[in-house]
Amino acid sequence: MQLIPCPWCGPREEAEFHYGGQAHVAYPEDPAALTDEQWAQYVFFRENPSGPFAERWSHHAGCRRWFNAVRDTRTHDLLAVYRVGEPMPEVTA
Amino acid sequence: MTVSPLAAWRDRLAALAPVLDVAEVPFRSQLTVRVSDPDALAAAGSALGVPFPSAACTFTSGTGPFGDAEVLWLGPDEFLVTASPGLQVTIEEVLRGALGTAGGSVVDTSAQRTTVVLQGPLVRQVLAHGCSVDLHPSSAPVGTCVQTLLARTGIVLQVTGEDRCTILVRSSFAEYFAAWLADACTEYLAVA
Numbered sequence: 001m002q003l004i005p006c007p008w009c010g011p012r013e014e015a016e017f018h019y020g021g022q023a024h025v026a027y028p029e030d031p032a033a034l035t036d037e038q039w040a041q042y043v044f045f046r047e048n049p050s051g052p053f054a055e056r057w058s059h060h061a062g063c064r065r066w067f068n069a070v071r072d073t074r075t076h077d078l079l080a081v082y083r084v085g086e087p088m089p090e091v092t093a
Numbered sequence: 094m095t096v097s098p099l100a101a102w103r104d105r106l107a108a109l110a111p112v113l114d115v116a117e118v119p120f121r122s123q124l125t126v127r128v129s130d131p132d133a134l135a136a137a138g139s140a141l142g143v144p145f146p147s148a149a150c151t152f153t154s155g156t157g158p159f160g161d162a163e164v165l166w167l168g169p170d171e172f173l174v175t176a177s178p179g180l181q182v183t184i185e186e187v188l189r190g191a192l193g194t195a196g197g198s199v200v201d202t203s204a205q206r207t208t209v210v211l212q213g214p215l216v217r218q219v220l221a222h223g224c225s226v227d228l229h230p231s232s233a234p235v236g237t238c239v240q241t242l243l244a245r246t247g248i249v250l251q252v253t254g255e256d257r258c259t260i261l262v263r264s265s266f267a268e269y270f271a272a273w274l275a276d277a278c279t280e281y282l283a284v285a
Contacts, residue, residue: 001225008149008169009239013225016242061247062240063149063168 002076006059007067007083020056022046023068024088050074052091057081095120098207098267105275112281113213115274121208122159122174122181123261126188128197129170138164140191141184145172152238152251159184165238165249173249173261175208206249206261209270214256215281222277224248230255244273 003011028034028042047053053073058066070080070091079091097119099106106115126145128134138144142157145164152165159180165173176184181201188199211220217228223244227233237252246269249261262270 003225010150012241015225015245061242063171064240065168 004057004059004069004078005081006062006065007081008063008065009059012059012062016059016061018058018060020058020066023054023056048073052079054088098264099209099271102268102271106271109275109278109282112215112278113211113219113274116210117267118208118210120178121203122176122178122184123201123203123206124174124181124185124188125167125200125202126172126174126192126197127170127200128172128192128195130195130197133192133195133197136191136193136195137188140187141174143174146238150239151236153236158187163251165251167240167249173202175261205263207264207267209260209262209267210253210257211260211274212254212257216256216258219274219277219281220250220258223273224250226250228252243270246270246273 002014004014004017005011031039034042050073052070054068054070056066057069058064066084068082068084068088069078070088071078080089082089097117099117099119103117109115126137128137134145141159141162141164143153143155143162143164146153146166149166149169152163154161154163159176162174162176165175167173174184174188181203185199185201192199220243221228224241226239226241233252235252235254238249240247240249243250246262246266248270251259253259260270
């Protein structure tokens, strides 16, 4: 089974983690001002790249912290992991 | 009368003795402490007589006003304090006082988990049957404390000696854990 390197606990089995979707989706500054279409865009629309993708993961069976990871969607390789609040590192796929 | 989660398993666990000495240590005082302020952490550590662990995936132990106590790292701002049974209310009040106005929480979680002590030269080998964390002494030295999955159930695993581990398992999963442990020991019992 694939090991995922938790930024707090180190490499752990994939079964200990939960997937949280695309990272760095900012909450709208003034949600009330959005049109229905813009709101739907924020709530439902996510990128679907072929290649490196910044995602949120939760180490739910370990330290129970959310963190971000850059995963190559073609190979399932985790190229980088970083803690919430840290900038996305440069990666080369 | 209060019955410990593994009371019904005492004899069956004792029968594993040629391979592993298994003993439940029920009703330990356990408190979940959430605090990130370093000064408050130091104050809580001195109130308890045991410094809080500064490194991830480790635990500290010592003797203080509440006797032997341990502090387990569960997350970057989350710790589990364990001590002898019956002290949870007193420790809760003392730790709350130590945290002061720093912001944080102390919650009595004694009923959440039961404690099982495993001892024997094969302890790491038996646990490796269901645990993906590397338990070799070079990567899990004495003082290691990890939350992980053992045979799909969540546990806190403390490495307390070269061939001794302490497992904290949810009370409702304790019988499952005991059954899994008995099964994992079977192949060693046959040759013991």
